[in-house]
Amino acid sequence: MKPTARMRLALACGAVFLVIGTLLLMGVYLLVRNSLEPRDGLGKPKYITMPEGPYDANNREYQVAVRRVEQVRRTYQRDTLNTLLTVGGAGLAASSAVAVWYGWWVGGWALRPVQQVTETARRVAQSHNLTERIAYTGPRDEVAELADVFDTMLTRLARSFDGQRRFVANASHELRTPLTINRTLVDVAVRRPDATDDLKRLGESLLLVNTRHERLIDGLLALAEGEQAVLDRRPFDLSDVVEHVLDQVGAEAAERSVTVHRLLDSVPTAGDPVLLERLVQNLVENAIRHNHEGGEVWVTTRQRTDAAEVVVANTGLPVPPYEIETIFEPFRRLHGDRLRSERGSGLGLSIVRAIADAHDGTVTARPREEGGLTITTELPPPEHPTPGSA
Structure with a gap:
């Protein structure tokens, strides 16, 4: 199924939010990771002041304590970053879903005037009623411009079709009158007592041609009438x-x-x-x-x-x-x-x-x-x- 404009807008909103959220989460991840790294002189100080005096950095107990602190720090750093990624990823997924829903809602709200134009166009196409108009009364934006253009097009189409039908009707009427006169004159001529056989044969041929032309004109008129919406x-x-x-x-x-x-x-x-x-x-x-x-x-x-x-x-x-x-x-x-x-x-x-x-x-x-x-x-x-x- 081909996605609609509303669906594409919703997916675009979700995709944009997902990309921005991912970049933001990566930035926060790097910032937190850098903050959890030990500063110079803090991880391994030259000595530590104790109640019984300073500990030398070369003391064995001091070295064990430093390694233990380093192990705890790395464990804390790993757990903190994993929690950040888990919670951040879940929040990003939920926020992206909300963004898709919001894009869907905004798309429906923004495209509602376009749907009005579409429904009017569909009614005109189904009923052949060119007198119907959209008559959009919303804000004067792009949709209003589209509705005005559509109304103008319907007006011109109605004027064109009406002119075409009037032309065919008038032409058929004007052509039928001389044909009727011709048929009467030929009929009178062939019925005269002094009419020769050649004249009668010619008259019958002319009557056949005249009848054919009358049928053609009647057909054109019926075709013009039939093309009008009932x-x-x-x-x-x-x-x-x-x-x-x-x-x-x-x-x-x-x-x-x-x-x-x-x-x-x-x-x-x-x-x-x-x-x-x-x-x-x-x-x-x-x-x-x-x-x-x-x-x-x-x-x-x-x-x-x-x-x-x-x-x-x-x-x-x-x-x-x-x-x-x-x-x-x-x-x-x-x-x-x-x-x-x-x-x-x-x-x-x-x-x-x-x-x-x-x-x-x-x-x-x-x-x-x-x-x-x-x-x-x-x-x-x-x-x-x-x-x-x-």
Whole structure:
């Protein structure tokens, strides 16, 4: 486990105290040892004054007494220094442990404002709510400067994302209007009684191109909306949305001779029903359009322990495993389907992933051995109300 900043600070405090204490203990040891050494003339004086007179330094009894005193002094010196090292070492170890604990406490106190910044950043990352701010009110120090920089960054990010979404929405709206006018004019022209066969064929081609452009613009708008965080989440049954979508696509499935099987269990979830309807619609339409005549589609909703799950599987051409992630990228199609407008704009699955991410969900795909795909979408269940809440 990688040590945290708080742990590193605590260990640093303990290490610094241990080094300083060791140096101090060594200095005291040398000082005491030097103090216990005999001074010049004190260990072996030339004579000692006794009641019956001075003892000569060459006296045998005097020499025995001097050696005995020297032995006692060395024993006392050794015991004193050993006691100093034992008691000092124990005290140094205990003090170092206290220093580590104090460093841990100081680290927690000093890093508490940083933890506030981290918690706010984590909430913003999980909820995609760029309107939240740290609003740090502590002392004007380095932490306050960090919090102010983070708040400024959130403000700029929110402004940038809002501008991007407004641009996409406005551009989609402005582009949709002339396309609608073009479709009306072409439709009127091909329905005229004097319209030639060449004019009608040209008109049908223009209508197909116009339809493709309209789908592209609708897809861009849905992608921009899907990337927005869903803040107002309403609880509802996801199986009702899936059943409604399947009823809507029934005619297209019959036209393409695709059989749709449904196994819908009640699955409570929470979110934006309109966006989740678009998610399911894109999955089902993708399964129908990227299929072969006489193919099959299986749509299942089921409740997991911690997720509401929608599974859409279909027959079709084999999909290489290394191509799985590319199908979620905008404008990416498999098998070279770039010119067939009836199969969409290439934004369907990227919109699915954007909507799932906005709901804190996940989308995964895996190829079927028989051909086609199995795409699983997991959405969080509705939050249970806390006791005592309204």
